[in-house]
Amino acid sequence: MGFPNLNGETKLCGLFGFPVEHSLSPAMHNAAFQSSELNWAYLPFAVHPDHLAKAVQGIHPLNLAGVNITVPHKQRIIPLLDEIEPTAAKIGAVNTIVNCGGKLVGYNTDxxxxxxxxxxxxxxxxxxxxxxxxxxxxxxxxxxxxxxxxxxxxxxxxxxxxxxxxxxxxxxxxxxxxxxxxxxxxxxxxxxxxxxxxxxxxxxxxxxxxxxxxxxxxxxxxxxxxxxxxxxxxxxxxxxxxxxxxxxxxxxxxGMGMLLYQGVLAFELWTGQSAPIEIMKEALARQLV
Ligand code: ATR
Missing domain, CATH: 3.40.50.720 (NAD(P)-binding Rossmann-like Domain)
Structure with a gap:
């Protein structure tokens, strides 16, 4: 999928994991941003466990609006964040970070x-x-x-x-x-x-x-x-x-529904808008043919 409208105003989201090559999230979120006519983009970042703390420190300076967290970082990310939503704190794992003006808040949408x-x-x-x-x-x-x-x-x-x-x-x-x-x-x-x-x-x-x-x-x-x-x-x-x-x-x-709706909830946390669920579902289905 191309990014025809990338420019200086594009808001960026990302995925921190290791590895990230096979993730279906970029296709799902980029399809959602495009269909919602949002000037947003979602990029996978292969973050080695040794570099997790530095990558998290980069979220705010790089103006990332939100980040998904996947294997193997979901537990280790917790002490690196400013605030953890109570359910995520009980689970002891975060899969979604929202950058609230520099305050990094962790959620679990899984x-x-x-x-x-x-x-x-x-x-x-x-x-x-x-x-x-x-x-x-x-x-x-x-x-x-x-x-x-x-x-x-x-x-x-x-x-x-x-x-x-x-x-x-x-x-x-x-x-x-x-x-x-x-x-x-x-x-x-x-x-x-x-x-x-x-x-x-x-x-x-x-x-x-x-x-x-x-x-x-x-x-x-x-x-x-x-x-x-x-x-x-x-x-x-x-x-x-x-x-x-x-x-x-x-x-x-x-497990397709869980994959889809964890993404739907992350999209809604980041953008404050309703997610285009059918578009996201189709994007996932296209990846899995
Ligand atoms: P995930 O994040 O996907 O849940 P995980 O935390 O590594 O991955 O957990 C894997 C689960 O699959 C565990 O319940 C594991 O059982 P153990 O606690 O006994 O390791 C289970 N599992 C993995 N391989 C298995 C196997 N060959 N037979 C039975 N259970 C298995």
Whole structure:
């Protein structure tokens, strides 16, 4: 995509990550800026972990209006910012920075983006619902904290490394007052618990391209229609995990919606305008053909 109107008044946003080559965010945000007739541009910056502090110090002098933060910087960025929005502080990770006249404010739109995708794409609201999280890494943290803060009744966690699941479950119970419980990993998890939940969120990297045949072991026979089963992976569009859940009649959702809506929320924080959601969705789809 070209930048026909770049000039001295162009407002710049960026992405700090390492690596950033495969990010879909530049295409999504630049399409959004163009369609909104905003003289803005979004650039990927490969920021080595050793240079993160210097890159952050450069945000204001270079007049960057906003920055997305991705792997491996989402946690380490926190002490480098002036203010952290309370949900991002609880999650312990920032994916969006807004430059408010030199004050750098950190937000996390990953979890909120996931919840917005549930509402928009599956008409699902977390209030009073019971959830099973598979995995307990960074993505699981953002999603689980936001679900808990949105009023989920209970969250079950299962993870290959049980101790990590225990720590996350404890932290969420303490910080959000949500009932949490840790289940055994794989086929040992109780089938009746799987049957009883409203939402399952698969957050591990199992099944991600090119290892698309992989999936966490899971008692799929306990899944039924009326449940919403999500996988945060979007390449492939339907993981083996989602395929096996769909066979049981469950509604399935991949990670495209979370990717889209975390971007939508970042766009709105930076520009103060409603995001052109369909344009952003099409830009993502074009990247993934
Ligand atoms: P992300 O930010 O994408 O969540 P992460 O923080 O590295 O990435 O977390 C990866 C998650 O996938 C973890 O829950 C991890 O389980 P462990 O805590 O046991 O490492 C899970 N995961 C990765 N590879 C896995 C595998 N081969 N089998 C089962 N779980 C796996």
């Amino acid at each position: 979890g909120a983006g996931f919840i917005r995708s549930l509402a928009e794409e599956a008409d699902f609201r977390p209030q009073g619902k019971t959830v099973l999280m598979i995995g307990a890494g960074g993505a699981a943290r953002a999603v689980a904290f936001t679900l808990a803060l949105s009023g989920c009744k209970a969250i079950y966690f299962t993870n290959r490394t049980t101790e990590t699941a225990r720590e996350l479950a404890k932290e969420i119970a303490l910080n959000c007052g949500t009932n949490t419980e840790v289940l055994p990993w794989g086929l040992k998890m109780p089938k009746e618990t799987v049957t009883g939940v409203d939402l399952v969120v698969q957050t591990t990297s199992l099944g991600m391209w090119p290892n698309w045949q992989a999936a966490p072991e899971f008692p799929f026979a306990a899944v039924h229609s009326g449940q919403l089963i999500c996988d945060l992976i979007y390449t492939p569009r339907q993981t083996s995990f989602l395929q096996q859940a769909a066979v049981q009649g469950a509604t399935v959702l991949n």
